[in-house]
Amino acid sequence: MSKIELLAPAGNLEKLKTALTYGADAVYIGGESYGLRAMADNFNLDEMAEGVKFAHDMGKKVFVTVNIFPHNDDLKGLPEYIKSLEEIGVDAVIVSDLGIFSIVKETAPDMGIHISTQANNVNYKSAQMWYKLGAKRVVLARELSLDEIKEIREKTPLDLDLEAFIHGAMCISYSGRCLLSNYMTGRDANRGACAHPCRYKYYLVEEKRPGEYFPINEDEGGTYIMNSHDLCMIEHIPEIVDSGITSFKIEGRMKSSYYVATVVKAYREAIDSYLKDKENYKFNPKWLDDVSKASHRNFSTGFYFGKPQAQIYTNSSYIRSHDIVGMVKEYDKENGIATIEQRNRVFKGETLEVLTPKGENFNIVLNEMWNSEGQVIDVAPHPQMIYKIKTDRELKPLDMLVKEKGE
Structure with a gap:
C-alpha cells in the first residue's frame, strides 16, 4: 500500500505555505476558474507557480481543482488553462466531468488526474473504470462506510490511490451535487458558487395563512433541517489507515490559516504516532482538544460507521473557542x-x-x-x-x- 498522505486545503498562498509547514504532504488549491469554490481567494497562475515551487522545494505536492460540471461556455479556454498548469508543474488535477477528463488527456497526457468526490465514486467498478481510463486516484464519496471502502480497496489495483475526507464540513446533498442553491439564489453549486442554503433557517407556511410561519421541529427545538455536523475522524486513525485509504483529506479551502494549521498539526501528530508504533498506539485527547479550538460545527463520524447519527441538528452556529x-x-x-x-x-x-x-x-x-x-x-x-x-x-x-x- 502507498504511503499515507495527509492532504490539506489551501484557499490562498499563505494557507498553502501554512498547510505544508504544519505537516501536510500535499495541498489542493483552486485557480480563478473551473473549481467548486468560486468564493475562495483562489490562485492566479503566478501565485500558483510560487506555491508549486514552495511545495516541491519541500518534497511535497500540489493538486488543482478543475471539478466543476461544465456547461458548453465553461469549456472555452480550458485546454489552454490545462497546458498552463502542466507548465507550472502542478502534480495533478482533480476532475469530476468526463469531458474535462478527456481534455486533460488530450492536452497534457502526462498530467496526473484525480477523480473528484463530485463524481459519486461509491463502488469498486467505477473505481476500476476510472483507473482503466488513466486516473491515478479516486476521491471516494462521503457516503461510504469503512467496510465498503475496504471492499473497494480489495477489488482495485494497489497503484490506484484512494482518497477520502476525514475532517471538515459535510454536505446534505449526495457527494455535493446540489440544485438548491441554484433554485433559490441563481448561484450554481456545481459550478463553484454555492450559497449554502442548507444552512438557512426554514419555516413552514400554509397557503391559506400567508405570513404565518410555523417552525419545522425535527426534535424538541430543531429547525435547521438540512444543516449537518462536521466530520472529525481524529479519534479513529487506526480504522481509517487499516481501511486502505491512502490519502486523508481535510475539507476547508474557505477556512482560515489558523484552522488549517491547527487541524493539520493535530492529524499529522496522530497519524505519525500510529504509524510509528501501531501495537502501542494510544489516542491523545489533546489532538481532539486542538481541532476543537478552530471554528467548527458539532463533530460526527459521518457515514464511516454506517448510517450517520444526528446528521441533522438544531442550529447553524459555529463553535470557536x-x-x-x-x-x-x-x-x-x-x-x-x-x-x-x-x-x-x-x-x-x-x-x-x-x-x-x-x-x-x-x-x-x-x-x-x-x-x-x-x-x-x-x-x-x-x-x-x-x-x-x-x-x-x-x-x-x-x-x-x-x-x-x-x-
Missing part, C-alpha cells in the same frame, strides 16, 4: 524581537498561546509592544497592522499567536 491574533513574520534572535502581522485585536499584558508547526505549543506574555514606527503601544487594533513584541522565546515565521475567546 480560540482566535488567532497574530502571524509571526520574522524574529530577531539578537534582540529577542518578533515582528507580527495582526489578525485580531490584542492588548499589552495578555497571555497568548503560540501555535508552532512542531513540538508543544507554549505561552508568552505581551509585556512590550511597538508599532511599525517604533512607538510604544498598548493595543494592536488595526487589521493586518505590523507590530513588534519582545519575547525571549524564539518564534519562527508562520508561528501563530492565539488567545482564548472572551479573554
Whole structure:
C-alpha cells in the first residue's frame, strides 16, 4: 500500500505555505476558474507557480481543482488553462466531468488526474473504470462506510490511490451535487458558487395563512433541517489507515490559516504516532482538544460507521473557542524581537498561546509592544497592522499567536 498522505486545503498562498509547514504532504488549491469554490481567494497562475515551487522545494505536492460540471461556455479556454498548469508543474488535477477528463488527456497526457468526490465514486467498478481510463486516484464519496471502502480497496489495483475526507464540513446533498442553491439564489453549486442554503433557517407556511410561519421541529427545538455536523475522524486513525485509504483529506479551502494549521498539526501528530508504533498506539485527547479550538460545527463520524447519527441538528452556529491574533513574520534572535502581522485585536499584558508547526505549543506574555514606527503601544487594533513584541522565546515565521475567546 502507498504511503499515507495527509492532504490539506489551501484557499490562498499563505494557507498553502501554512498547510505544508504544519505537516501536510500535499495541498489542493483552486485557480480563478473551473473549481467548486468560486468564493475562495483562489490562485492566479503566478501565485500558483510560487506555491508549486514552495511545495516541491519541500518534497511535497500540489493538486488543482478543475471539478466543476461544465456547461458548453465553461469549456472555452480550458485546454489552454490545462497546458498552463502542466507548465507550472502542478502534480495533478482533480476532475469530476468526463469531458474535462478527456481534455486533460488530450492536452497534457502526462498530467496526473484525480477523480473528484463530485463524481459519486461509491463502488469498486467505477473505481476500476476510472483507473482503466488513466486516473491515478479516486476521491471516494462521503457516503461510504469503512467496510465498503475496504471492499473497494480489495477489488482495485494497489497503484490506484484512494482518497477520502476525514475532517471538515459535510454536505446534505449526495457527494455535493446540489440544485438548491441554484433554485433559490441563481448561484450554481456545481459550478463553484454555492450559497449554502442548507444552512438557512426554514419555516413552514400554509397557503391559506400567508405570513404565518410555523417552525419545522425535527426534535424538541430543531429547525435547521438540512444543516449537518462536521466530520472529525481524529479519534479513529487506526480504522481509517487499516481501511486502505491512502490519502486523508481535510475539507476547508474557505477556512482560515489558523484552522488549517491547527487541524493539520493535530492529524499529522496522530497519524505519525500510529504509524510509528501501531501495537502501542494510544489516542491523545489533546489532538481532539486542538481541532476543537478552530471554528467548527458539532463533530460526527459521518457515514464511516454506517448510517450517520444526528446528521441533522438544531442550529447553524459555529463553535470557536480560540482566535488567532497574530502571524509571526520574522524574529530577531539578537534582540529577542518578533515582528507580527495582526489578525485580531490584542492588548499589552495578555497571555497568548503560540501555535508552532512542531513540538508543544507554549505561552508568552505581551509585556512590550511597538508599532511599525517604533512607538510604544498598548493595543494592536488595526487589521493586518505590523507590530513588534519582545519575547525571549524564539518564534519562527508562520508561528501563530492565539488567545482564548472572551479573554
